[in-house]
Amino acid sequence: MPRVLLIEDDQAVRDGLQIALTYQGHTVDAVESGEVGLTRLSADPADVVVLDLMLPGMDGFEVCRRIRASGDLPIIMLTARNDDIDVVAGLEAGADDYVVKPAQPRVLEARIKAVLRRTGGEQRQAGTPKPEVERHGDLTIDRDGLVVSKQGRPVSLAPTEMRLLLELSASPGRVLSRQQLLESVWDQGYLGDSRLVDACVQRLRAKIEDDAAAPVYVQTLRGFGYRFGPL
Amino acid sequence: MTGLRKFWPGWGLRTRLLLAFVLLSVLTTIAVAGFGYRTARNTILKNTQDNAVLELRSRIQLLYPLPAQPSKDMLLNAAGKLADRDASALVTAGNVSGGSLGGARISSELREQVDQGKIAWQRVDVGGETRLLIGTQLRLTTSTSHVTEPSGIEIYVVQPLTAESESIATLARSAWLTGTGAVVLALLLALAAARSVLGPVRELRRAAHRLGEGDLDTRLTIHGTDELAEVGKTFNTTAESLQHHVGELERMESDARRFVADVSHELRTPLAAMTAVTEVLEAEVAGLPEIAGRAVRLVSQETHNLTRLVNDLIEVTRFDAGSASLALDEVDVAEAIGATLRARGWVDAVATELPPGVRARLDPRRLDVVVANLVGNALRHGAPPVRLRLSAVEESLMIEVTDEGHGLKEEVLPHVFDRFYKADTARSRSEGSGLGLAIAWENAKLHGGELTAANRPQGGAIFTLRLPLNPGGDA
Numbered sequence: 001m002p003r004v005l006l007i008e009d010d011q012a013v014r015d016g017l018q019i020a021l022t023y024q025g026h027t028v029d030a031v032e033s034g035e036v037g038l039t040r041l042s043a044d045p046a047d048v049v050v051l052d053l054m055l056p057g058m059d060g061f062e063v064c065r066r067i068r069a070s071g072d073l074p075i076i077m078l079t080a081r082n083d084d085i086d087v088v089a090g091l092e093a094g095a096d097d098y099v100v101k102p103a104q105p106r107v108l109e110a111r112i113k114a115v116l117r118r119t120g121g122e123q124r125q126a127g128t129p130k131p132e133v134e135r136h137g138d139l140t141i142d143r144d145g146l147v148v149s150k151q152g153r154p155v156s157l158a159p160t161e162m163r164l165l166l167e168l169s170a171s172p173g174r175v176l177s178r179q180q181l182l183e184s185v186w187d188q189g190y191l192g193d194s195r196l197v198d199a200c201v202q203r204l205r206a207k208i209e210d211d212a213a214a215p216v217y218v219q220t221l222r223g224f225g226y227r228f229g230p231l
Numbered sequence: 232m233t234g235l236r237k238f239w240p241g242w243g244l245r246t247r248l249l250l251a252f253v254l255l256s257v258l259t260t261i262a263v264a265g266f267g268y269r270t271a272r273n274t275i276l277k278n279t280q281d282n283a284v285l286e287l288r289s290r291i292q293l294l295y296p297l298p299a300q301p302s303k304d305m306l307l308n309a310a311g312k313l314a315d316r317d318a319s320a321l322v323t324a325g326n327v328s329g330g331s332l333g334g335a336r337i338s339s340e341l342r343e344q345v346d347q348g349k350i351a352w353q354r355v356d357v358g359g360e361t362r363l364l365i366g367t368q369l370r371l372t373t374s375t376s377h378v379t380e381p382s383g384i385e386i387y388v389v390q391p392l393t394a395e396s397e398s399i400a401t402l403a404r405s406a407w408l409t410g411t412g413a414v415v416l417a418l419l420l421a422l423a424a425a426r427s428v429l430g431p432v433r434e435l436r437r438a439a440h441r442l443g444e445g446d447l448d449t450r451l452t453i454h455g456t457d458e459l460a461e462v463g464k465t466f467n468t469t470a471e472s473l474q475h476h477v478g479e480l481e482r483m484e485s486d487a488r489r490f491v492a493d494v495s496h497e498l499r500t501p502l503a504a505m506t507a508v509t510e511v512l513e514a515e516v517a518g519l520p521e522i523a524g525r526a527v528r529l530v531s532q533e534t535h536n537l538t539r540l541v542n543d544l545i546e547v548t549r550f551d552a553g554s555a556s557l558a559l560d561e562v563d564v565a566e567a568i569g570a571t572l573r574a575r576g577w578v579d580a581v582a583t584e585l586p587p588g589v590r591a592r593l594d595p596r597r598l599d600v601v602v603a604n605l606v607g608n609a610l611r612h613g614a615p616p617v618r619l620r621l622s623a624v625e626e627s628l629m630i631e632v633t634d635e636g637h638g639l640k641e642e643v644l645p646h647v648f649d650r651f652y653k654a655d656t657a658r659s660r661s662e663g664s665g666l667g668l669a670i671a672w673e674n675a676k677l678h679g680g681e682l683t684a685a686n687r688p689q690g691g692a693i694f695t696l697r698l699p700l701n702p703g704g705d706a
Contacts, residue, residue: 010500010503010504012500012501012504013500013503013504013507015504016503016504016505016506016507016508017504017507019507019508019511020507020508020510020511023510023511023514080496080499101499101500101503102499102502102503102504102505102506102507102538102541102542103503103506103507104506104510105506105507105509105510105511106510177561177562178560178561179560179562179566179567179595193558193596194558194560194595195558223561223592224561225561
């Protein structure tokens with residue numbers, strides 16, 4: 001069963017979520033601060049981090065950035081509100097998804113499952129089977145091994161970024177709307193938040209484009225969505 | 232002022248002031264310049280006439296001796312003596328006459344006066360210029376007595392009044408000039424006076440207008456210490472206290488709002504903890520004794536209700552604080568509505584008319600909230616069949632949700648989007664937070680659209696959501 005690291009400063013919420021997740025069958029390690037959480041991660045890696053953004057001391061964004069810097073562990077944020085700047089800032093700091101407090105355990109569970117699927121090997125290939133290693137300009141994408149390299153050097157992508165790139169590059173030149181991407185990458189239907197897509201595209205561009213301001217691989221079509229290429 | 236207003240209804244202050252000044256100056260000018268002109272003119276003319284008469288008399292002396300019955304030649308000769316470069320003369324005796332008056336006509340009044348032996352004069356018009364015509368009768372001494380008697384010989388002399396006319400014209404000109412100058416001066420003075428009065432008045436009007444528009448910082452700059460300055464000062468103190476009171480009210484209101492927002496946020500944390508464990512409780516209910524199971528179910532249900540209420544409250548406080556923002560995305564509206572119905576398990580409960588291809592830029596999460604609310608309401612309070620119809624009209628999309636129930640009572644209609652408005656006081660609390668329609672309405676407004684409620688003529692309620700297809704802004 002997946003191991004969850006829960007970082008939440010309020011004890012009642014921490015206990016409640018730990019009870020709920022444990023009941024769902026997860027192994028839950030619950031800590032009260034970002035600093036303790038990071039220490040815990042370095043000693044004993046988890047499969048997924050559930051992280052409260054509002055933490056005393058080191059805030060959630062900083063924790064997010066540090067986890068991202070050292071690896072590609074999936075992160076789900078707990079936010080107080082879903083339409084404020086926190087969400088965008090959290091996504092830009094590298095979070096894969098977010099849940100608004102007070103969260104239904106069912107919802108949190110679904111988000112955890114979805115984010116873990118992205119890291120797992122189970123791929124939902126779109127379209128025709130592809131050759132094992134594809135070349136797109138300077139990029140090579142190994143769909144089976146989940147390795148992306150640029151000019152021969154491997155690029156470290158977080159699971160959501162990887163899944164997004166695979167989804168887009170599966171049909172080069174075809175426009176995918178944000179809602180379609182939310183469904184295929186985040187497992188969220190129409191009620192999803194397109195900012196998840198936008199923030200992830202930004203992070204992906206920062207890693208694979210020569211100039212993120214003038215993207216070549218992941219192009220924006222205003223009003224329609226995103227498109228891989230054409231190169 | 233009221234007196235003036237009675238005489239000059241509907242005229243502006245400026246016009247009234249100007250008219251008063253001009254009228255006054257014209258009257259004064261007419262009185263002063265006109266009177267002066269007349270007096271001077273009469274004096275000049277009188278002097279001229281007196282001089283002319285004197286001169287004629289002295290010239291007449293040169294004619295003597297004349298017989299009582301002079302011949303035409305004698306008369307011609309006499310006329311020649313009387314005439315000179317400017318003046319012409321006519322001498323008549325009975326039917327015989329000599330000389331000419333150069334076109335001047337002798338009026339009958341003049342002739343009458345001369346007949347009576349008087350010396351008479353008259354200003355006559357000859358070829359467009361004024362001349363002086365003097366007439367007199369020679370008096371001759373008869374040989375028998377030393378008394379002079381009228382001789383019947385009449386002498387008429389016409390002489391120009393050019394110099395006098397010129398000086399009179401000059402007089403008239405200067406009178407006109409003085410008059411015009413005075414009127415112009417009066418106009419300027421009136422304008423200045425009107426300005427000094429109307430400027431502040433206009434300023435006051437503008438300031439009052441700005442104040443009314445809600446610009447409570449509006450103040451007047453006070454010049455001087457007259458009554459208008461007093462009015463200005465009063466305006467300023469009024470604006471001051473108004474600003475103070477409004478500021479107070481706004482502060483109280485924002486305090487109240489912040490309090491609601493803070494309370495909602497504070498409630499969130501304990502609710503997050505409670506919500507987290509409700510599922511565990513619900514799953515374990517089966518294993519509990521019946522009474523404990525009921526207790527657990529109650530706690531679980533009320534936790535969900537409380538959570539929904541607090542979430543709605545937070546949403547409302549965000550609208551109030553103006554911090555609600557749109558996360559716009561280009562969506563196929565029919566698909567979005569389909570997803571909403573599917574997520575709520577309402578696909579079979581609602582008859583839909585969803586034409587494909589209606590694409591709009593909107594916030595999908597907010598659209599979901601509105602549609603779920605309208606359909607949920609129709610399912611709960613209306614009667615089936617509940618219908619949802621999507622259409623695109625020009626630049627807007629319309630979503631109509633109808634039911635076949637009793638519709639909304641007339642007194643309920645205006646309040647249907649009010650917060651915590653319960654149409655039916657007996658309605659159970661579990662049917663919603665009482666904020667659902669208020670939030671839906673705010674969401675429509677945030678998109679630049681609108682949400683309206685009405686009763687259909689054939690019965691049942693109809694809620695219409697209108698949203699702009701493209702509210703502008705970037706994705």
